Amino acid sequence: MTLPEGFVVVLDAKTRVVDGGRALLGGAPVTRLVRLTPRARKILQGRTVRVRDAAGAALADRLLELAIAHPYIAELPPHPDPRCTYVIPVRDRPRQLDRLLAGLGAGHEVIVVDDASADRAAIATVTRRHGARYVALPRNVGPAGARNAGLRLVRTPFVAFVDSDVVLDKDTVPTLLKHFNDPRTAVAVPRITGLRTPSSQSWIGRYENARGSLDLGARPASVQPGSYVSWVSSACLVARVDALGDGFDESMRVGEDVDLGWRMVAGGWRVRFEPSVVAAHEHRARFGAWFVRKLEYGTGAHPLAVRHPRSVAPAILAPWSAVLTVAVLAQRRWSAPVAAAVFTVTAARISRKLDVEESASLGVRLTAGGAVGSLLQTGALITRHWWPATAVGCLVSRRVRRAAVVAAVADTVLEYATSRIDLDFPRYWLAHRLDDVAYGSGVWLSALRGRSAASLLPQLRKPSSSRRKTPSNSSARSADSSSSHSS
Template identity: 40%
Template sequence: MTTPLPRGFRVVLDPGTKRLTPGLWFGGSPARVLRLTAAGRAAWRELADGPVTSAAGGALARRLTDAGLAHPVPPAPTRAADLTVVVPVLDRPAELARCLASLDGRHPVLVVDDGSAGPAALAAVAAAHGAELVRRDVNGGPGAARNTALAHVSTDLVAFVDSDCVAPGPWAQRLAAHFADPLLAAVAPRVRALAPDTAAGKYTRAASSLDLGDRPARVAPGTRTSYVPTAALVVRRSAVTAAGAFDPRLRVGEDVDLVWRLHAAGRRVRYAPDVHVGHHEPATWRGLLARRFRYGTSAAPLAQRHPDALAPLVLHPWPALTVAALLARRPALAAGAFGTAVLTMLKTLRANHIPAGGVVRATGTAVRQTWLGAGRYTTQLAAPVLLAFLTRASRGRRAALASLLLGPPLTAWWKSGRELDPVRYTAGALADDLAYGAGVWAGCLAHRTTVPLRPRIAWRPLRVDLKGNR
């Protein structure tokens, strides 16, 4: 039986959650329909009026927050958290000084020098800010440096923050409040890009891969937020060490690997975007694209460790067929596939006595998301094939195929703050995807695997949870 969310926690519904009837809810990630029993509806009345006060309320709160239908709000802490701030660093004394100066000073700080070429400069910076210093004689990468820190701290909560971050105010203290939940292993803030007013900087502020947006989430593979970076992360040391800590063999993607192992162990990981940490980004396209290439190389070793957790594209059959038919300029086939998708969903809903309003609109959204996902997948991992088709296709089909290339970046530009014009934003996004995809291919060749290249078919369009609340 799942451990209830503790007394004192409140929950807030996710913006995407819809109550179809008083006892029937839709939302979450992945999307599902949840039907509450009479006991579940009574437990919701408790949660709607205030914090968890009963076992039934705690059980429902856990179910809702695990499904992504709602998010936990921890009680206000009664005392300062007992935690240590850890800053791994490799050279960069100026960045380290800036990071340490941003901390509020209420928690002890441990700096781990991961085999820097100039250790004296780092030691001087750490001493000037009252931080303890541990030096590794041989560079082992960020995972190894964090493992060294875990062996040197005594507090059960550890706040990791990278040396190129700025973490002002009580950011770690605010995140530490979430650990009133005994199942929680880690919680991450929103990482906002700090970049200069160059074209690359403006693009990064709008599309940083470290910025996971403004919606809170449970972090788990296959959900809207499948990972969080360790640029800034507060962890429960006992949970992380029990899971095997960071894999020192991974120079990139070690944070994703840890999050997925914590999930597999039954622990919870949360994303809390109401807390912000700044991250200094590359000022040039060369620096930005080189980093994206490095990130891409992590896909292959992650796929070898977690083959069921990583898919570059998830396709639902009927929306996928609709998109394929539209790109092939087969309107009759597209209409048939779209109609079949609608009818299939209607059948599922009626079989479970669920209101069927909005099915056509929801199917249209699924087709749109499939088109955008297929476009980004093609740009990242099959750009030469797409370009070959573009050069040989007729004018009409060329326009349809070009939508795969231009649709995702233009859609992202429209949703962004539009600080950068659409032409430069689109060019940057395409270069970003190509650099990441090149890294994925390089990693696949090095590790002799094709798992990060293979789309996955999701045969069940909607999860229906009729168990309610016990």
């Protein structure tokens, strides 16, 4: 499967062109140095690769595979066969369903799957008023089962799963379908933002609009475990029907969308996050319902750990960054010298592996980025995934108390300073901490139920040499990965 002529990719915002244009440095979840042959350098125009022949297709595919570049959605043509069926699972909420269907407009195939609503007649009336197909399930099977029931009725090449409490822009699904010009793309999702409603003006609603659990940010991504976007939400998800197989795991009431995305990636498919288009989600704005939902999200951790033991770790650290973090947390006289030594040795090692003109400065910058990332992950462990253990530790250790205070303040200050947040800092901080407590409680609850700590344990990921075999044709040699390190 090759990329078609006219397909365009653009380098990720954090990919660096180094060594006088002879190499690229970037990618996720592992940062790689990719050396470009003279032919590849001609194909790369500025930060863009436009597929015109087999060599361009091979280079673009390689950059997509390493997440060094992403499809340039603004210049991709519409898919030649954009037939898509909307599948909407619903349980009650006729008002929200009516709003969604009205926004979709006419001319679409739509299947509404009623997952045992209390008032089936209301759902059926709304569905038929908008000309959609109504499917009533005899018993409640959960969102995964409801989506699968709709999927079995789909006869188009693509399906869009949309939750009933979502509102779509008219361009969202057509734009996502452009990604399927790449024959290896199985799933594409938009950015999930908060829907502005009167209830969303509560302090919880304003927090959720600023930091919603389903909002994955503004940076395009190749979704992969351990990457900066490591999972997708099925609140709005467009998929290639032939790639889905049996669809969602119906035994999972939470995390079934994460599981689906990871299974797609493990099967060799690509999953794309496209933030240039959005789906507005009506968040829970009342404290009780909001807190319970956050806790429910956390309970998906253990089932995911059973199915994807290498993907669900709450933190992923390189050995050097783990040593640096432990030194910082120890808060001893030797902590600063040891951390500085680890940093220096690591920066020197990375510089030697890069072997480009600006190796020294790049080594320092990459090491600094890795150190900051590790400390932020550790802070999240302290305040979120491990908060019960942190609370106990605070009772007996002054060092744990200091670490907890720093972790509980630093992340919120950083977010508040770098984001546009329509909520005063004290209430934002409180909501953030309650968010962590709720989610972390769900993780611990699922771990206790499953009698396993797998979902609570961080993962050490060793640096990997990444000199992959390449086909003998010249286009595949256009991008030869020479070295890598854990990011």
